[in-house]
Amino acid sequence: MLSLFVLLPFLAIVMLNLPLKMVTRHLALWFGIVLSAGQAFMVIFQPDVFWKGTDLLGRFFTLRLQVDNLSMVMLLSIGIVTFAAILVGRQTIADARLRFNFMNLVLLSLIGMNGMVLLSDLFSLYIFIEVVAISSFILIAFQRGLNALEGAFKYIILSAVATVLMLLSVSVLLMAAGDTSFSSVAAAVKNSSSSHFVRFAIGIFICGLFIKGGLVPFHGWLPAAYSTAPAAVSVLLAGIVTKVSGIYALIRLSTSVFGPDSSLNAVLMIAGAVSIVIGALAATGQSDFKRMLAYSSISQVGYIILALGCGTKLALVGAVFHLFNHSIFKSLLFVNSAAVEQQTGTSDMDKMGGLGSRMPYTNATSLIAFLSTAGVPPLAGFWSKLIIVIALWQGGHYIYAFIAILTSIITLGYLLSMQRRVFFGILSDKLQAVREAGFGIVFPACVLAAITVGVGLSFPFIFNSFIIPMGAFLK
Amino acid sequence: MTNDMAVVLWLFGVAAALVLIVGFYCLIATINLIRAIIGLEILIKAVTLFIILAGYVTGRTGLAQALVITLIVIEVVVVVVAMGVVLCVFSHNKSVDVRMIRNVKG
Amino acid sequence: MVLNIILLVLFVVGAVWTMMTTRLLHSAVGLAFTSAVLTVLMFQLDSPLAAVFELSVCSGLVSAIFISTIMLTKRVTAEELIVRRKIRMAYFWFLPIVVVAAAIVLSLIHIPVDFKLPEPPAENNVKNIMWNLRHLDLLGQIAILLTGVFGVVTLFKEWKHD
Numbered sequence: 122m123l124s125l126f127v128l129l130p131f132l133a134i135v136m137l138n139l140p141l142k143m144v145t146r147h148l149a150l151w152f153g154i155v156l157s158a159g160q161a162f163m164v165i166f167q168p169d170v171f172w173k174g175t176d177l178l179g180r181f182f183t184l185r186l187q188v189d190n191l192s193m194v195m196l197l198s199i200g201i202v203t204f205a206a207i208l209v210g211r212q213t214i215a216d217a218r219l220r221f222n223f224m225n226l227v228l229l230s231l232i233g234m235n236g237m238v239l240l241s242d243l244f245s246l247y248i249f250i251e252v253v254a255i256s257s258f259i260l261i262a263f264q265r266g267l268n269a270l271e272g273a274f275k276y277i278i279l280s281a282v283a284t285v286l287m288l289l290s291v292s293v294l295l296m297a298a299g300d301t302s303f304s305s306v307a308a309a310v311k312n313s314s315s316s317h318f319v320r321f322a323i324g325i326f327i328c329g330l331f332i333k334g335g336l337v338p339f340h341g342w343l344p345a346a347y348s349t350a351p352a353a354v355s356v357l358l359a360g361i362v363t364k365v366s367g368i369y370a371l372i373r374l375s376t377s378v379f380g381p382d383s384s385l386n387a388v389l390m391i392a393g394a395v396s397i398v399i400g401a402l403a404a405t406g407q408s409d410f411k412r413m414l415a416y417s418s419i420s421q422v423g424y425i426i427l428a429l430g431c432g433t434k435l436a437l438v439g440a441v442f443h444l445f446n447h448s449i450f451k452s453l454l455f456v457n458s459a460a461v462e463q464q465t466g467t468s469d470m471d472k473m474g475g476l477g478s479r480m481p482y483t484n485a486t487s488l489i490a491f492l493s494t495a496g497v498p499p500l501a502g503f504w505s506k507l508i509i510v511i512a513l514w515q516g517g518h519y520i521y522a523f524i525a526i527l528t529s530i531i532t533l534g535y536l537l538s539m540q541r542r543v544f545f546g547i548l549s550d551k552l553q554a555v556r557e558a559g560f561g562i563v564f565p566a567c568v569l570a571a572i573t574v575g576v577g578l579s580f581p582f583i584f585n586s587f588i589i590p591m592g593a594f595l596k
Numbered sequence: 597m598t599n600d601m602a603v604v605l606w607l608f609g610v611a612a613a614l615v616l617i618v619g620f621y622c623l624i625a626t627i628n629l630i631r632a633i634i635g636l637e638i639l640i641k642a643v644t645l646f647i648i649l650a651g652y653v654t655g656r657t658g659l660a661q662a663l664v665i666t667l668i669v670i671e672v673v674v675v676v677v678a679m680g681v682v683l684c685v686f687s688h689n690k691s692v693d694v695r696m697i698r699n700v701k702g
Numbered sequence: 703m704v705l706n707i708i709l710l711v712l713f714v715v716g717a718v719w720t721m722m723t724t725r726l727l728h729s730a731v732g733l734a735f736t737s738a739v740l741t742v743l744m745f746q747l748d749s750p751l752a753a754v755f756e757l758s759v760c761s762g763l764v765s766a767i768f769i770s771t772i773m774l775t776k777r778v779t780a781e782e783l784i785v786r787r788k789i790r791m792a793y794f795w796f797l798p799i800v801v802v803a804a805a806i807v808l809s810l811i812h813i814p815v816d817f818k819l820p821e822p823p824a825e826n827n828v829k830n831i832m833w834n835l836r837h838l839d840l841l842g843q844i845a846i847l848l849t850g851v852f853g854v855v856t857l858f859k860e861w862k863h864d
Binding site: 603604606607608610611613615616618619620621622625627628630631633634635638641642643645648649651652653654655656657658659660662663664665666668669670671672673675676677679680681682683684685 | 703706707710711713714717718719720726729730732736737740743744747748751755756759760761762763764767768770772774775777794798799801803804808809819827828830831832836838839841843846847849850853854856857858
């Protein structure tokens with residue numbers, strides 16, 4: 122019953138806003154939690170009645186939704202990160218009316234993201250990318266701080282450029298294929314594999330997706346948007362929005378639609394490698410907590426794209442696994458930054474220090490998150506990076522493997538410096554009143570940390586049952 | 597493709613490409629937030645013409661029109677949200693100068 | 703054919719004028735004019751439904767949104783207008799020249815239609831396609847409209863307390 126993923130949030134929004142809303146508006150939080158946690162449970166426990174049962178609602182509409190292993194991984198990530206973002210939002214947004222709007226917008230972006238991983242048509246992909254994008258614009262700007270408005274506007278402009286590029290490409294592909302569904306476009310690309318026009322169109326579409334995913338050199342909007350957005354929105358943006366709009370679309374299109382193509386793969390590898398290096402180098406010099414995490418995101422996404430460009434089965438497994446891990450540990454890092462920001466009132470790391478003694482849970486989960494990001498065993502991040510490096514080595518790309526390993530060390534460096542500056546050391550006088558963040562932030566942090574540790578520790582056991590099938594979507 | 601249609605493709609294609617250039621330039625080189633959105637609008641018009649042209653050339657006018665109608669709906673909502681952001685910026689510092697934005701480090 | 707050429711020239715000229723003019727209100731009007739020309743162009747290309755939609759929405763609604771936003775932001779005094787015109791001309795004076803040059807360059811490039819065009823379509827009725835075949839797009843559009851509504855509520859409404 123795949124259509125439920127897209128239709129249930131609609132139902133929730135309608136119920137929240139119709140005349141019964143005096144009663145239901147207080148339930149907004151619970152709707153969000155049930156939907157996102159429910160989504161995660163459906164993927165983990167795989168009840169047959171859900172996945173193989175007939176699509177009752179879907180009979181009325183011709184929705185043409187499809188699911189495969191990649192979509193399942195994405196649905197799981199979407200569910201988990203949205204769950205965390207909703208809980209953080211409940212804790213950090215003070216005004217009740219703003220919280221209600223936040224919840225509705227999160228439900229709308231949930232529709233967008235779920236739709237995006239289930240569809241099979243190029244123009245529908247564009248539409249759902251826009252759904253997620255527009256709800257993100259509003260979410261970034263909704264507390265109306267001047268910095269947030271500027272971050273939102275930058276994102277609007279760059280997102281609009283990406284839109285134009287994608288639509289230009291759609292018009293050329295429409296000429297070549299006559300239809301916009303994935304299968305027709307794939308057939309047309311295969312037929313006209315020597316056509317310069319079609320290759321130009323593919324290149325332009327990929328550029329548009331690079332902008333959406335925040336890859337160098339199109340990453341201009343990302344640090345501004347991530348660092349100026351409100352805390353819960355940063356969790357959502359960094360954890361899942363960029364991954365779904367940009368990276369999932371790239372994975373899906375470059376493997377199934379635009380065909381495994383050697384020049385496309387070469388471009389992906391170069392873009393990935395450049396993103397890894399520039400993201401890591403830029404993160405080292407930052408003094409703002411969230412901005413450093415934003416550059417770190419750019420760097421980690423580079424790993425995913427590097428593995429995608431490599432193209433072998435093992436590399437794809439590494440890419441998807443790293444995507445899942447990244448959404449978990451990056452959201453965890455941002456949840457912790459929300460905790461720190463709420464308790465200290467600032468995100469400037471130079472003004473912090475010694476918070477570890479006052480915020481034990483945040484300290485511990487932040488430690489787990491950054492060790493996972495840097496790829497330290499036995500946490501989950503180590504395994505996915507190991508798979509990527511092995512796949513690169515097996516594919517003969519020795520230089521890229523070397524870059525990946527070297528940058529891991531730089532990653533460890535700047536994250537360790539972050540942990541030291543924020544949590545270790547002596548508590549300064551101005552911060553004496555700091556206490557641990559509320560339950561609403563600590564709980565999702567613990568859940569996310571538990572997932573990272575759990576996946577990491579159980580990796581040898583789940584390797585064949587869960588990890589290898591992640592790459593099984595390659596046709 | 598018939599010769600007539602090839603000429604049409606060329607004519608309309610060149611014009612749409614020109615408008616695309618104008619739109620991109622406007623988006624890059626303006627200091628006023630509202631004019632940046634106008635530039636975005638011009639870009640979308642050029643892309644609309646491209647899609648309709650693609651539909652005409654392949655005979656799929658139905659699909660092209662459906663796509664364009666959807667595109668127009670999306671574009672209106674984007675413009676409304678962008679105007680909302682602009683108005684909030686204006687209520688903060690009484691100006692819609694984009695130099696305010698260049699202050700936020702990229 | 704001659705009509706098409708005139709319309710295309712008007713289209714490009716409208717876009718250039720929208721860019722180069724100093725007053726924002728004139729820009730908004732120029733945008734509406736460009737939309738109208740695009741409508742006629744779409745009629746010429748056998749797309750009447752989309753043309754009508756474009757006319758009513760873009761020439762009407764979007765221009766109204768622009769004009770109301772422009773009215774809500776600062777008014778320009780006469781001296782400031784002259785200063786602005788100078789700045790604007792400094793940035794944009796070469797735009798018509800660039801456009802003409804690009805036109806000449808592009809017209810020399812032969813569009814390489816080096817791919818096979820698809821066969822004639824099975825289904826060509828717009829209404830059927832939109833309402834019966836592409837339900838996912840409809841769902842997406844509804845989601846976008848809802849997002850727009852929430853955007854207006856969040857960004858435009860005055861806060862009761864401040």
